[in-house]
Amino acid sequence: MKNYHIFLLRHGRTDANDRGQYIGTTDFPLNDRGRSELLDKLDSFVYPRVERVYTSPLLRCTETAELLFPNRETVIADEFRELHFGKFEGKTAEELVNNKEYMAWIRGGMDAKPPEGESVAELCIRTYQGFYRILLEMMQEDMTHIALITHGGVIANALACFGLPKLDPKQIRTEPGEGYEIQINPQMWQQAQAFEILGTVPFLPEETDTF
Template sequence: MKGYRISVLRHGMTEANEKGIYIGSTDLPLSDKGAADLAAKMDEFDYPTVHRVYSSPLKRCIETAEILFPYTELCPVDDLRELNFGDFENKSIDELAKRADYNQWLRGGKESRPPNGESLEELTARTYKALHAVIMDMMESGLTHCAMITHGGIISNMLSCFGIPKYPPTQITAEAGGGFDIIVTTQMWLNSQAFEILGYCPYDRIPDEEY
């Protein structure tokens, strides 16, 4: 049975990421360092050759896709955007640490949401919607390997909720410009809404053999 492979990658760093500031729906570009770090990763590791890139519509993801896959068709997917942190947006952990509503949110479950923000339950619902749309598009188009550029929270949520084997979100975090390869078959997805987690992406570069 045909398998459909997706390289799920986190965007490069922004200035807010570097300063430890919450950004979800805020549409920031990559920082100069973030863009340079992605270029350095391309020199150090092998990124796959893919048929299409599905991306969050936010600038930091679009710019990451243009750096890592400059000659590949790019398709923005609105539901791949990061969690909306509401009143916690653009604030650092140090700023929020003494706020009761922040600590309540950290202790809360899937239904807990930041003030004026989005809950984990809502995030999971649209993550499923985005993933389903991507997988269906790949199947209909006959594309066997594509990339997905999205956000750290989306990746951890996606893999912990729909991936096999099962991992807690804290064990499947993606670094900037990095992520995981997953593979899904039509039967797996339509019957179980699940995919298999294969391993890390990008790949270690195999040194040329010396003769």
């Protein structure tokens, strides 16, 4: 059975990222530093050839898709928007360190959520739905390699929820414009809701013999 490759990539840097703010649904564009870093990565590394680019609907992701894959069809994947941080949107950890609701959320499990926000469990459910939809489209349209531009928290929790080998999401840190290659086997996905984590992207020039 054919395998399908998805390249999960984090969006470029924003002003809110530089300030250390929680931004989930807040729609920040890339800043000048973020754009410059992505262009530098395009010069120094090799991004995979893909047949389509899926992206979170937020500006920081759609703008990253335009920079990294300017000649590819782009499709919005709402399932891969960032976690909704509720009342903590726009705040930094330093501002919230004495907030009891914040500390309860940080110390809680997958079902814990910020006030008026979203839990990691809810995030994993919608990302599962997104992977299922994209896999079906890849199979129906005979695509084998696609890129998915999303958010650091989405990448970390998706790898922890569905990835093999198993990883701790708190140990997964993805730099802007970087990410992971995953391989989905339809039978494994159907039976175990799992995919293989193959490595990191983008590639060094000497790693691209197969592309």
